[in-house]
Amino acid sequence: MCLAVPGRVLEIEERDATRMAKVDFGGVVKDVCLEYVPDMRVGDYAIVHVGFALQRLDEESAKQTLELFENLGVLEEEFGDAWGKAARDAGAERPSGTGLPPTDGVEKEARP
Amino acid sequence: MKYLDEFSDPVLAKRLFDDIRAITTRPWALMEVCGGQTHSIIRHGIDQLLPEEIELIHGPGCPVCVTPLEIIDKALEIASRPDVIFCSFGDMLRVPGSGRDLFKVKSEGADVRVVYSPLDALKIAQENPDRQVVFFGIGFETTAPPNAMTVYQAKKLGISNFSLLVSHVRVPPAIDAIMRSPDCRVQGFLAAGHVCTVMGMAEYPELAEEHGVPIVVTGFEPLDILEGIRRAVRQLEAGEHTVENAYPRAVQAEGSPAAKAMLADVFEVTDRAWRGIGMIPASGWRLSPKYRAYDAEHRFSVTGIDTQESTVCRSGEVLQGFIKPNECAAFGKECTPRNPLGATMVSSEGACAAYYLYRRLETPDKEASSVG
Ligand code: SF4
Numbered sequence: 001m002c003l004a005v006p007g008r009v010l011e012i013e014e015r016d017a018t019r020m021a022k023v024d025f026g027g028v029v030k031d032v033c034l035e036y037v038p039d040m041r042v043g044d045y046a047i048v049h050v051g052f053a054l055q056r057l058d059e060e061s062a063k064q065t066l067e068l069f070e071n072l073g074v075l076e077e078e079f080g081d082a083w084g085k086a087a088r089d090a091g092a093e094r095p096s097g098t099g100l101p102p103t104d105g106v107e108k109e110a111r112p
Numbered sequence: 113m114k115y116l117d118e119f120s121d122p123v124l125a126k127r128l129f130d131d132i133r134a135i136t137t138r139p140w141a142l143m144e145v146c147g148g149q150t151h152s153i154i155r156h157g158i159d160q161l162l163p164e165e166i167e168l169i170h171g172p173g174c175p176v177c178v179t180p181l182e183i184i185d186k187a188l189e190i191a192s193r194p195d196v197i198f199c200s201f202g203d204m205l206r207v208p209g210s211g212r213d214l215f216k217v218k219s220e221g222a223d224v225r226v227v228y229s230p231l232d233a234l235k236i237a238q239e240n241p242d243r244q245v246v247f248f249g250i251g252f253e254t255t256a257p258p259n260a261m262t263v264y265q266a267k268k269l270g271i272s273n274f275s276l277l278v279s280h281v282r283v284p285p286a287i288d289a290i291m292r293s294p295d296c297r298v299q300g301f302l303a304a305g306h307v308c309t310v311m312g313m314a315e316y317p318e319l320a321e322e323h324g325v326p327i328v329v330t331g332f333e334p335l336d337i338l339e340g341i342r343r344a345v346r347q348l349e350a351g352e353h354t355v356e357n358a359y360p361r362a363v364q365a366e367g368s369p370a371a372k373a374m375l376a377d378v379f380e381v382t383d384r385a386w387r388g389i390g391m392i393p394a395s396g397w398r399l400s401p402k403y404r405a406y407d408a409e410h411r412f413s414v415t416g417i418d419t420q421e422s423t424v425c426r427s428g429e430v431l432q433g434f435i436k437p438n439e440c441a442a443f444g445k446e447c448t449p450r451n452p453l454g455a456t457m458v459s460s461e462g463a464c465a466a467y468y469l470y471r472r473l474e475t476p477d478k479e480a481s482s483v484g
Binding site: 002003004016017018030031032033035036037038047049050051052054055057058061064065067068072077078079082083085086087089090091092093095097098 | 120146147148151152155173174175176201202203205206215218219223225226228229230231232251252254255257258261265268269306309310332333361362363364368370371374449450458460461
């Protein structure tokens with residue numbers, strides 16, 4: 001939870017008077033709030049923490065970090081199935097009614 | 113044993129290791145503050161590849177680990193209420209309270225949901241106006257601005273069935289507390305990069321001056337950590353103690369003014385207990401009076417909680433760098449990720465979990481190394 005993951009801004013929109021974006025994290029797309037880095041544009045990379053862009057990042061470092069995170073399993077931890085992981089760790093059944101959180105931005109895209 | 117080819121740029125890594133070796137003439141003890149850095153150090157064996165004189169001491173920088181037991185127990189009690197939807201980040205699910213955890217409470221039928229962002233919890237509140245939606249707001253300065261913005265939004269949009277169970281902590285007072293401990297061996301700090309992305313570096317010069325320690329703002333990728341170590345050792349060898357930024361691609365001196373402004377509006381500084389460590393003055397945030405209505409502790413008046421900490425767990429000593437995880441007698445025996453006695457064995461940023469994942473097979477204890 002504590003690490004911030006770099007992602008690329010795909011589209012930007014105003015929602016409830018808040019600047020929001022769809023951001024691509026190596027194939028996982030999430031809704032991200034841009035209020036703390038308001039000058040982000042489509043195509044820019046940002047360091048994103050729990051759904052908030054915190055700082056702009058250059059493309060090369062963003063890609064390097066994403067690759068490292070993929071290898072470390074950080075992306076899985078950040079965007080994957082937390083109940084499944086907790087159940088595995090506990091050696092228990094996955095509790096019922098724990099589908100992915102009802103966010104509309106969650107979709108795993110096939111990487112070209 | 114780990115090898116250089118595990119680094120993203122082995123040539124650069126070798127050069128940094130060689131540089132560090134060349135400038136090191138005496139023993140030095142550095143503390144990496146951030147749990148992500150600890151994880152990276154253990155995973156890549158950086159501590160084992162460094163010159164023997166340099167010791168890395170693991171710091172308290174894991175929010176999951178330092179969230180006080182009392183708050184975990186309050187979370188469990190609130191989550192158990194039938195009218196509540198309790199939202200949390202996934203890494204809190206298995207943090208032990210006094211006897212149970214969120215995973216267990218969920219298995220018993222409570223409506224506990226894992227969200228990616230606090231804004232997801234706010235959305236759940238909008239969609240469930242007849243339920244109370246509580247978000248578990250833990251974390252350091254990196255996580256506090258998202259949670260602050262969420263409370264600000266709740267107020268702006270008039271969403272009254274949302275509240276925050278807040279237990280935010282601040283890094284600089286923890287550094288100060290560590291340096292004030294009579295047992296402290298730390299001579300320099302690798303400060304947590306993403307905390308500084310938000311807060312900037314203004315809080316550090318005074319600490320560096322007062323305690324005579326170099327503080328190097330450091331990222332958590334292996335090469336970032338090596339660069340942080342190199343700069344801290346260079347300062348120590350030269351008898352200097354200043355603040356340096358070794359993570360400029362993510363950290364600017366002033367941090368994020370917009371995030372700091374939001375923090376100042378929504379939160380106010382308060383004393384906070386750290387799990388395993390105890391009370392550290394001015395080391396936390398709580399909701400400011402303007403936003404008190406969104407405070408879950410007030411809304412659900414959870415009081416009179418009888419906490420029961422494990423009598424075996426030494427995570428407080430681990431978090432302050434007094435012992436290494438595998439020096440705890442329970443490590444890998446009574447205490448494993450499947451049956452964690454302390455939060456430091458649960459969180460992926462916890463030092464005990466990092467040692468269990470990557471160092472267990474290297475501990476001489478046969479029983480420990482045959483587990484799993
Ligand atoms: S190994 Fe387990 S019991 Fe020992 S300090 Fe770590 S979390 Fe606590």
